[in-house]
Amino acid sequence: xxxxxxxxxxxxxxxxxxxxxxxxxxxxxxxxxxxxxxxxxxxxxxxxxxxxxxxxxxxxxxxxxxxxxxxxxxxxxxxxxxxxxxxxxxxxxxxxxxxxxxxxxxxxxxxxxxxxxxxxxxxxxxxxxxxxxxxxxxxxxxxxxxxxxxxxxxxxxxxxxxxxxxxxxxxxxxxxxxxxxxxxxxxxxxxxxxxxxxxxxxxxxxxxxxxxxxxxxxxxxxxxxxxxxxxxxxxxxxxxxxxxxxxxxxxxxxxxxxxxxxxxxxxxxxxxxxxxxxxxxxxxxxxxxxxxxxxxxxxxxxxxxxxxxxxxxxxxxxxxxxxxxxxxxxxxxxxxxxxxxxxxxxxxxxxxxxxxxxxxxxxxxxxxxxxxxxxxxxxxxxxxxxxxxxxx
Amino acid sequence: xxxxxxxxxxxxxxxxxxxxxxxxxxxxxxxxxxxxxxxxxxxxxxxxxxxxxxxxxxxxxxxxxxxxxxxxxxxxxxxxxxxxxxxxxxxxxxxxxxxxxxxxxxxxxxxxxxxxxxxxxxxxxxxxxxxxxxxxxxxxxxxxxxxxxxxxxxxxxxxxxxxxxxxxxxxxxxxxxxxxxxxxxxxxxxxxxxxxxxxxxxxxxxxxxxxxxxxxxxxxxxxxxxxxxxxxxxxxxxxxxxxxxxxxxxxxxxxxxxxxxx
Ligand code: SF4
Numbered sequence: 001x002x003x004x005x006x007x008x009x010x011x012x013x014x015x016x017x018x019x020x021x022x023x024x025x026x027x028x029x030x031x032x033x034x035x036x037x038x039x040x041x042x043x044x045x046x047x048x049x050x051x052x053x054x055x056x057x058x059x060x061x062x063x064x065x066x067x068x069x070x071x072x073x074x075x076x077x078x079x080x081x082x083x084x085x086x087x088x089x090x091x092x093x094x095x096x097x098x099x100x101x102x103x104x105x106x107x108x109x110x111x112x113x114x115x116x117x118x119x120x121x122x123x124x125x126x127x128x129x130x131x132x133x134x135x136x137x138x139x140x141x142x143x144x145x146x147x148x149x150x151x152x153x154x155x156x157x158x159x160x161x162x163x164x165x166x167x168x169x170x171x172x173x174x175x176x177x178x179x180x181x182x183x184x185x186x187x188x189x190x191x192x193x194x195x196x197x198x199x200x201x202x203x204x205x206x207x208x209x210x211x212x213x214x215x216x217x218x219x220x221x222x223x224x225x226x227x228x229x230x231x232x233x234x235x236x237x238x239x240x241x242x243x244x245x246x247x248x249x250x251x252x253x254x255x256x257x258x259x260x261x262x263x264x265x266x267x268x269x270x271x272x273x274x275x276x277x278x279x280x281x282x283x284x285x286x287x288x289x290x291x292x293x294x295x296x297x298x299x300x301x302x303x304x305x306x307x308x309x310x311x312x313x314x315x316x317x318x319x320x321x322x323x324x325x326x327x328x329x330x331x332x333x334x335x336x337x338x339x340x341x342x343x344x345x346x347x348x349x350x351x352x353x354x355x356x357x358x359x360x361x362x363x364x365x366x367x368x369x370x371x372x373x374x375x376x377x378x379x380x381x382x383x384x385x386x387x388x389x390x391x392x
Numbered sequence: 393x394x395x396x397x398x399x400x401x402x403x404x405x406x407x408x409x410x411x412x413x414x415x416x417x418x419x420x421x422x423x424x425x426x427x428x429x430x431x432x433x434x435x436x437x438x439x440x441x442x443x444x445x446x447x448x449x450x451x452x453x454x455x456x457x458x459x460x461x462x463x464x465x466x467x468x469x470x471x472x473x474x475x476x477x478x479x480x481x482x483x484x485x486x487x488x489x490x491x492x493x494x495x496x497x498x499x500x501x502x503x504x505x506x507x508x509x510x511x512x513x514x515x516x517x518x519x520x521x522x523x524x525x526x527x528x529x530x531x532x533x534x535x536x537x538x539x540x541x542x543x544x545x546x547x548x549x550x551x552x553x554x555x556x557x558x559x560x561x562x563x564x565x566x567x568x569x570x571x572x573x574x575x576x577x578x579x580x581x582x583x584x585x586x587x588x589x590x591x592x593x594x595x596x597x598x599x600x601x602x603x604x605x606x607x608x609x610x611x612x613x614x615x616x617x618x619x620x621x622x623x624x625x626x627x628x629x630x631x632x633x634x635x636x637x638x639x640x641x642x643x644x645x646x647x648x649x650x651x652x653x654x
Contacts, residue, residue: 363515371457372496376513379472383508 002228004221005198012208014058015088021209022091025051031093031156034117036080036108038267038302039098039125041145041292043277046211047168048152048160050094054207054268055080059246059367068110073103074335075366076244081107084115094119094155096148099127101304101340119155121148129297130307141293142286149289165288169277175211176273178218179203183270185225187262187325190232193225196261197251203268204248235259236328236381239321241348242364243335244268250333250368250377257381263321265314267302270321275299303340311344315351322357329384331377332361333368358384393450393654396438397478397646398431399471400458403494403522404613405430406643407438409449412651414481418442419640424458431462450654453646457495469649471642472500472511478645479609480506483633487607488597490589490624490632491641492614494522499593501601512596514588521585522614524557528581531564532574543579543619550580560584579619586623605630611638 064085097108129137185193235258280287360380393412418441454462615638
């Protein structure tokens with residue numbers, strides 16, 4: 001592992017209260033907000049000098065949270081509630097939720113209720129925004145984002161200007177471009193610049209730190225990667241599909257077994273950054289907000305959206321990545337009780353299999369680290385690796 | 393030249409020794425138990441039977457849950473791949489393998505050339521596995537090996553609706569309290585396992601490869617339970633192929649793979 005990537009974990013923590021990035025930001029008298037789902041407009045916060053940190057969850061035992069929420073919910077979200085109940089979110093000044101899956105919305109409100117930050121807002125997101133619904137959905141979300149902006153201004157006691165929003169969008173778009181370069185460097189078949197595990201670590205870090213500083217670091221990492229002499233991946237090149245993981249174990253396991261994750265459509269992966277915000281020619285506040293809304297409604301969708309063709313659109317993204325990064329097989333590792341993703345999965349699996357792409361699918365609960373998951377992944381790699389021993 | 397296949401499962405550990413020509417020289421099955429050294433123990437028994445010493449073994453492939461911890465292995469291969477190889481060696485026509493082991497049950501679909509096309513494993517839960525039956529045998533105070541023959545004596549199977557080992561246990565207790573004959577309860581349990589595994593098989597069936605007599609093989613320790621085998625045959629509609637030593641196909645496959653490397 002690149003030393004600089006090992007060092008990244010020093011600047012943040014899965015527990016926001018322990019995060020150095022959070023401590024540093026707050027020592028400058030500035031605010032930190034937590035959020036869960038990618039539908040939250042980070043740029044608006046950053047424009048107001050607020051640091052948005054995504055809840056990463058942690059693979060901790062759940063002790064308190066079960067009193068507040070049913071266990072029929074992904075482990076990820078329940079661990080955030082557990083963190084809050086264990087007084088691990090006290091450094092957060094605010095929380096902004098954005099409509100995602102049913103359970104996600106539900107639990108986010110309980111988290112906010114129990115952690116009681118000084119600012120709380122919930123963004124309702126139109127779930128159906130394609131075709132003839134596009135216009136009304138756009139209008140609706142523009143209003144929602146404007147409400148957020150107004151509430152933030154009231155909270156901060158000052159206006160958030162067009163110039164500040166424009167700058168924030170520039171910074172975030174730069175991050176997105178740099179992350180795509182990171183993916184391209186990892187996906188380079190002859191000379192990969194990064195391993196799958198390293199990229200997963202970069203993604204965990206990037207959602208927790210200020211993006212302007214992170215961009216400087218990302219450029220340094222890319223420069224180091226360009227000088228590196230990593231051997232080509234000997235084993236299989238895997239695309240990983242799902243939401244997020246509470247550690248980087250699955251990436252490491254695939255590498256230990258000779259393969260590598262070279263692509264993904266995780267919400268803590270390519271779905272976090274793949275689509276830029278198109279900067280309007282005339283960057284007024286209204287136009288900038290409209291641009292942010294367009295990006296949210298047009299980006300690679302999450303399964304929790306209900307627009308027609310959500311699974312198809314996501315599949316298109318996966319297919320493009322499969323071609324771009326020469327993927328040999330797809331692994332769906334979805335959280336137990338994540339109903340939205342479970343709903344789309346059979347269709348996506350069938351379509352990929354019909355295209356001749358091998359697929360493995362299993363559910364993850366707290367971590368993937370049990371012997372059975374290992375056997376499944378190892379067998380899958382043996383299966384698509386055309387292990388001649390099997391047929392011999 | 394000689395090779396060995398070692399299969400360390402959750403309940404039993406198996407070893408098969410082959411000559412380089414593929415002749416079975418010996419095999420052994422022992423309980424895995426706790427502690428280390430089981431791989432060495434099972435190999436030693438097989439070596440003794442084959443009248444060989446360990447340094448005469450040219451290549452060892454380890455498989456099963458304990459494959460990672462076999463100190464003297466030359467290579468580790470998963471049980472999916474090993475079962476596929478072992479079963480196809482015994483039944484060249486096989487397309488579907490149903491393996492019911494101690495800790496998991498699995499279904500493997502093979503293509504025309506014996507390649508693994510797809511597989512499914514039960515979720516991390518003991519329902520539908522050997523462990524389920526072992527727990528129930530304990531509750532009923534009958535030997536594990538008696539579960540099959542006893543169930544054949546039942547007039548009709550009791551209904552065991554719960555697939556969860558823990559809940560099924562209390563269901564069994566209430567059936568006993570109701571006075572349901574023990575053989576009916578056992579027949580009900582065997583049927584519950586068969587139904588669970590049949591559902592797993594259904595997830596991997598494809599229209600291009602139909603189930604037919606001769607292409608479905610049942611392996612794993614539970615294949616020795618005639619009650620489960622019969623209940624499965626009833627669901628599938630024809631007799632299953634069952635190897636003489638259904639527990640050994642993983643170790644056999646591992647040994648066959650070992651031959652490829654000498
Ligand atoms: S979409 Fe799935 S993983 Fe994400 S919060 Fe909802 S249930 Fe959890």
